[in-house]
Amino acid sequence: MRIKQFYGALSLVLASSAIAGGAQLSHAAASDNEAFSVVSIAPGVFYHAGAQAEANKLNHGDIANIGFIVGERCVAVIDTGGSPAVGHALQKAILGTTAKPVCYVINTHMHPDHVFGNSAFKRPGTTFVAAEHYSEGLAARARTYLDRMRSVLDLPASIDWIVMPDETVEETLELDLGNRKIRLHAWPTSHTNNDLTVFDEKTGTLWLGDLLFVDRVPALDGSITGWLGSVERLHDRTDVRYAVPGHGPPGSDWPRMLDPEIAYLTDIRGGVENALDEGRSLKWAEQHVALDGREDWLLFDDYHARNVSGAYTELEWQ
Amino acid sequence: MMRLGKRRSARFYIAGLLALSVLSSGGTALAQSGDNDHGNGRDETVWHSLKKAYFGDREITDGDDVLSLDAPYRAEDPAVVPITITDKLGGTNNRRIDKLWLVIDNNPDPMSAVVEMGPAAENATLSTRVRVNSYTYMRVIAESSEGDLYMVKRFVKASGGCSAPVGRDPEKALEHMGEMRLREVRADQGDGERTQLMIRHPNITGLQMDQLTRLVYPAHFVNAITVMKGDKRVFDSQMTFSLSENPSIQFNVREGAPGNLTARVHDNKDNVFEQNWPMPASQTSVSDNKKTSS
Numbered sequence: 001m002r003i004k005q006f007y008g009a010l011s012l013v014l015a016s017s018a019i020a021g022g023a024q025l026s027h028a029a030a031s032d033n034e035a036f037s038v039v040s041i042a043p044g045v046f047y048h049a050g051a052q053a054e055a056n057k058l059n060h061g062d063i064a065n066i067g068f069i070v071g072e073r074c075v076a077v078i079d080t081g082g083s084p085a086v087g088h089a090l091q092k093a094i095l096g097t098t099a100k101p102v103c104y105v106i107n108t109h110m111h112p113d114h115v116f117g118n119s120a121f122k123r124p125g126t127t128f129v130a131a132e133h134y135s136e137g138l139a140a141r142a143r144t145y146l147d148r149m150r151s152v153l154d155l156p157a158s159i160d161w162i163v164m165p166d167e168t169v170e171e172t173l174e175l176d177l178g179n180r181k182i183r184l185h186a187w188p189t190s191h192t193n194n195d196l197t198v199f200d201e202k203t204g205t206l207w208l209g210d211l212l213f214v215d216r217v218p219a220l221d222g223s224i225t226g227w228l229g230s231v232e233r234l235h236d237r238t239d240v241r242y243a244v245p246g247h248g249p250p251g252s253d254w255p256r257m258l259d260p261e262i263a264y265l266t267d268i269r270g271g272v273e274n275a276l277d278e279g280r281s282l283k284w285a286e287q288h289v290a291l292d293g294r295e296d297w298l299l300f301d302d303y304h305a306r307n308v309s310g311a312y313t314e315l316e317w318q
Numbered sequence: 319m320m321r322l323g324k325r326r327s328a329r330f331y332i333a334g335l336l337a338l339s340v341l342s343s344g345g346t347a348l349a350q351s352g353d354n355d356h357g358n359g360r361d362e363t364v365w366h367s368l369k370k371a372y373f374g375d376r377e378i379t380d381g382d383d384v385l386s387l388d389a390p391y392r393a394e395d396p397a398v399v400p401i402t403i404t405d406k407l408g409g410t411n412n413r414r415i416d417k418l419w420l421v422i423d424n425n426p427d428p429m430s431a432v433v434e435m436g437p438a439a440e441n442a443t444l445s446t447r448v449r450v451n452s453y454t455y456m457r458v459i460a461e462s463s464e465g466d467l468y469m470v471k472r473f474v475k476a477s478g479g480c481s482a483p484v485g486r487d488p489e490k491a492l493e494h495m496g497e498m499r500l501r502e503v504r505a506d507q508g509d510g511e512r513t514q515l516m517i518r519h520p521n522i523t524g525l526q527m528d529q530l531t532r533l534v535y536p537a538h539f540v541n542a543i544t545v546m547k548g549d550k551r552v553f554d555s556q557m558t559f560s561l562s563e564n565p566s567i568q569f570n571v572r573e574g575a576p577g578n579l580t581a582r583v584h585d586n587k588d589n590v591f592e593q594n595w596p597m598p599a600s601q602t603s604v605s606d607n608k609k610t611s612s
Contacts, residue, residue: 111480133489140523141482144396147452189487222486279503279511282447283390283400305394306481313398313447313564314486316516317494 036062036089038097041250042203042242044070044180046097048081048090050247052216052298055082055113057154062086064113064246067207068094069200071177074103078198078207079246080117083153084161087117102126104175106184107165108209108246109192110138111221112145118163129173130165131186131194138162169196187211190227191220191246197234204241206254208234214248217297217304218261224272224311225318228265231258264293272311285312360473364423365455372419372429373467378459381468385415385442387458388506389472396450396476396483398562402506403458405442415442417461422560424454426523430560436551440570444553445512447562449483449523450476484523485563491520496591498581503568512568515545515581517591523559540565542584547597548577571597 038046047067055061061082068077068090075094080087094102105121107130108114115138118128138145142162149157167173173184180202187195191210198207210219211230220227235255243257244250251257271289280288286305294300369378388402405415420431435442442460450456457471476483485491497518502511517540524537539559545552545567552571571579583591 113480136488140484140488144451144482144484189490193487193489219480220486221480223490279501281400281445281503281506282398283402283506284504286394286400309395309398310486313562317497317499317518317564 036086036093038067038090038093041244042200042205045200045203045205045242046070046093047244047250048093049249050081050113052247054299054302055149055152057152060085061113061116061149061153062089064111064210065244065248065250066090066114066117067244068097068102069177069180069182069198069205070098070100071180072100073176073178074100076104076106076175076177076182076198077102077121078106079108079114079209080105080121082113082116083149083155083157084117084119085155087120090117091120100178103177104129105163106130106196106198107134108196108198108207109194110134110141111192111210112149114209114246115163116145116149116157116161119160122163127167128163128165129167129169129175129184129196131196132168132170134168134194134196135164137192137194138164187230188226189223190230191218192222195222195230199239204239205244206237206240206242207244208246210246212243212245212248212258213261214245214251214257215298216247217293217300217302218264218307219303220265220268220307220310222310223314224265224269224307225314228262228269231262231265234258235262260296264290264297267293268307268311269315272308272315275312276316282309282312285309360453360455361423362455364428365421365457368421368423368428373459376467378467378469381458381460381470384462384468385418385458385460385470387456387470387472389456389474391473391475393450393474393476396481397485398447399450399474400445400447401456402445402568403443404507405460407462408441412463414463415460416463418442418444419459420448420560421457421459422448422450422454423457424452425449425558425560426451427558427560429558431555431557433553433555435553436546438547438550438552438572438575440572443512443570445514445566445568447566448560449562450474451483452476485520488520488522488563491518491563494518495520496583496589498583498591498593500579500581500593500595510570513571513579514566514568515543517543517565517581517583519563519565519583519585521559521561521563521565537586539586540583541586542582543567544582545569546577546580546582547571547575550575550577552579 038048040046047065050062050064051059055063066079066081068075105128146157169184169186175182183199185197195211235258240254242252243254267290272285275285286308289308385406386404393399407414416435418433421428422430453475455471456474457469459467459469461467495518499516501514503514505512519540521539543555579595579597581593
């Protein structure tokens with residue numbers, strides 16, 4: 001069962017807020033007839049649904065699921081959205097929900113749609129947490145990401161958008177929000193080389209970041225074998241009552257909600273292995289492997305060939 | 319270092335430095351084209367500077383009859399863009415392609431690779447994988463055995479999303495650095511086969527925003543590859559970090575050229591990796607030649 005509460009009043013506050021970039025954000029929201037909203041999926045666990053689209057001027061980079069968990073002492077934010085405006089909107093949503101301060105901002109990995117709202121939360125007393133290789137991964141890509149945000153979002157993206165972690169997780173880390181423990185787990189290279197999941201013990205809510213895509217085609221920026229290994233391990237977990245993917249609707253149909261992604265990644269791995277056995281080129285593989293998924297996934301044509309390329313350049317070394 | 323001889327490699331790097339200084343003075347144009355993903359980048363400014371630096375006043379004519387460049391109009395993965403240069407002269411003895419330059423205008427170091435074909439090459443047809451930083455022209459200049467220069471070019475759009483022109487798992491590439499493999503692969507067109515040399519190397523650009531991490535990741539990339547068949551050269555090449563992580567080059571070895579195939583790979587930290595395969599390579603399976611470094 002999935003508990004849903006909509007915070008309509010909160011949305012109105014947000015839509016009229018005068019934060020930097022906020023005007024554009026509310027335009028974006030208005031065009032969808034819906035302002036920035038958060039939904040409670042379990043007691044004290046709130047999430048905002050990112051659009052199932054590429055980042056653009058209208059959605060302001062608001063394309064990833066982001067949210068927060070409220071403890072007795074303080075709040076942990078999990079991902080901050082694709083621009084400071086989205087981060088500010090999330091911050092307003094938190095203020096409308098609780099007076100408790102944000103003590104942690106947890107980034108599930110270094111992709112811009114999950115972390116470019118970080119700067120909205122930067123203040124004394126807030127600790128930024130990410131997996132071990134987050135900083136190198138983001139630093140290597142920062143220039144490209146900021147350039148792209150300038151052209152795609154038409155915003156003056158600057159180095160201030162990049163907030164590096166104060167604390168990194170090598171394997172696991174437990175954080176106490178006040179009578180509420182959350183467990184962070186850093187994964188071997190999977191979706192990226194710095195995937196981090198967050199588990200709220202109290203409600204059995206697992207935030208998977210982009211280890212799980214629902215409806216939107218998975219994007220491989222790490223290792224196909226690593227990713228399949230990680231989701232297969234996750235599949236065995238029996239303590240998960242609610243799961244929040246990085247993209248697409250959360251649910252309680254655990255672990256079955258992992259299955260479409262596992263099937264897709266398995267198809268790519270098999271198709272690429274065959275192509276390699278036949279001496280087929282990278283270009284051939286990009287154009288021929290695992291195309292059956294086109295009907296099943298949103299944004300398939302935007303990511304599929306790249307996924308095949310990533311799998312090919314990895315598996316050719318097996 | 320290697321068979322290239324010091325004099326030639328020194329000249330290459332001086333030219334490389336020239337290109338960089340040209341770029342920094344023309345930095346505004348570069349920044350503008352890099353910032354705009356909507357069809358700009360079709361700017362010839364960078365090329366005009368490079369042309370002057372590398373070729374002086376030499377005439378470069380349209381090369382459509384001499385060679386072709388196959389590159390995707392949309393680079394699906396900007397870290398790994400497969401390209402093929404096809405030699406239309408076919409390596410005939412009268413008039414053949416002796417040397418190729420690969421230029422990617424809007425990359426940080428546009429002069430991406432220089433390849434000199436040797437007598438053990440069947441022709442100058444080559445495939446490789448490159449990084450593309452932004453929307454850019456990619457061009458190949460060929461020098462014929464008669465000393466004439468020809469050029470072909472393609473415009474390439476780097477796609478967006480979360481992708482960037484960096485490797486996905488640099489730690490793993492570093493862990494296995496220097497491993498090489500030789501495979502026989504199918505050419506995309508026709509029934510032909512090619513030899514593919516694969517090299518494990520992180521090929522780090524060194525252009526990351528180090529101020530963000532307070533860690534320093536200096537550039538670390540393969541900068542020269544020589545392939546020999548027996549005592550004859552297939553090709554000599556020098557390159558920059560425009561080549562993708564784990565560089566891959568496909569080429570055609572001259573049929574009947576005797577001897578083992580040897581690859582010597584040099585990186586900018588003066589590491590040298592060398593490996594030797596019995597040929598014909600078509601009898602060399604992938605699993606046969608792990609770590610047979612000499």
